[in-house]
Amino acid sequence: MAYWLLKSEPSTYSIDHLKENQVDHWDGVRNYQARNNLQAMRVGELAFFYHSSAEPPGIAGVCRIVREAYPDHTQFDPESTYHDPKATVEKPRWFMPDVGFVRKFDRLIPLSELRQTPGLENMDLLNRSRLSVQKVSDEEWEIINAIAEGR
DNA sequence: GCCAACGTTGGC
DNA sequence: GCCAACGTTGGC
Numbered sequence: 207m208a209y210w211l212l213k214s215e216p217s218t219y220s221i222d223h224l225k226e227n228q229v230d231h232w233d234g235v236r237n238y239q240a241r242n243n244l245q246a247m248r249v250g251e252l253a254f255f256y257h258s259s260a261e262p263p264g265i266a267g268v269c270r271i272v273r274e275a276y277p278d279h280t281q282f283d284p285e286s287t288y289h290d291p292k293a294t295v296e297k298p299r300w301f302m303p304d305v306g307f308v309r310k311f312d313r314l315i316p317l318s319e320l321r322q323t324p325g326l327e328n329m330d331l332l333n334r335s336r337l338s339v340q341k342v343s344d345e346e347w348e349i350i351n352a353i354a355e356g357r
Numbered sequence: 358g359c360c361a362a363c364g365t366t367g368g369c
Numbered sequence: 370g371c372c373a374a375c376g377t378t379g380g381c
Contacts, residue, residue, distance in 0.1 A: 215379090237364075259379055317380080336363065336378050 209342040210243065210253035211331060212269070212305070221255045221266040221310050229306045233278045234288045236300060240339035247271045247303050254342065254350065256331070257314065264316035265350060273304035311354045325349045 212232060214220065224230055235241055247253075251271045257263055277298035280288035293299040320326055326349060330340040342350075 213379090239364095263380070334363090335380075338378085 209347040211340040211342050212253045213256045213258045213338040215259045216257045224307045231302045231304050233280050233302045243339040245275045262316040264314045266314050267310040268308040269305040270308050272306040275301035275303045278302040
């Protein structure tokens with residue numbers, strides 16, 4: 207059982223959108239390391255939903271992988287901002303899982319607070335800020351959930 | 358809006 | 370295969 211962190215700009219797609227839709231595909235990832243993480247996700251695994259380029263940026267809640275990665279259709283669409291002319295249906299480059307809504311935290315846990323929390327020093331979020339799909343360790347998962355639950 | 362970090366592209 | 374130029378991300 208692995209844990210993950212998925213970033214999204216809430217002005218484009220927030221945890222409230224996922225709550226409303228309940229399930230959605232996680233399309234638009236165009237970075238190889240992020241893609242590799244998407245492909246490593248297994249049904250039932252959990253991920254933090256992170257709001258980037260937000261005021262403030264931070265972790266908004268939790269979602270669950272409900273379908274393992276399959277080809278991201280937006281790569282084939284010339285009209286899409288995610289179009290990739292080098293991708294073909296026979297040889298897709300980009301993949302997306304489906305994620306389901308689990309919960310929205312009572313309060314968003316801001317990045318500034320995560321930075322000050324002991325035990326999170328090695329999180330990708332705090333060291334590799336541009337990676338949009340990250341792995342989270344068991345310990346980090348527990349620490350952040352404890353904060354979210356006010357423990 | 359600025360800019361640091363860093364991933365990608367393409368000429369050689 | 371190197372590396373300069375360029376583009377993007379995302380916090381501030």
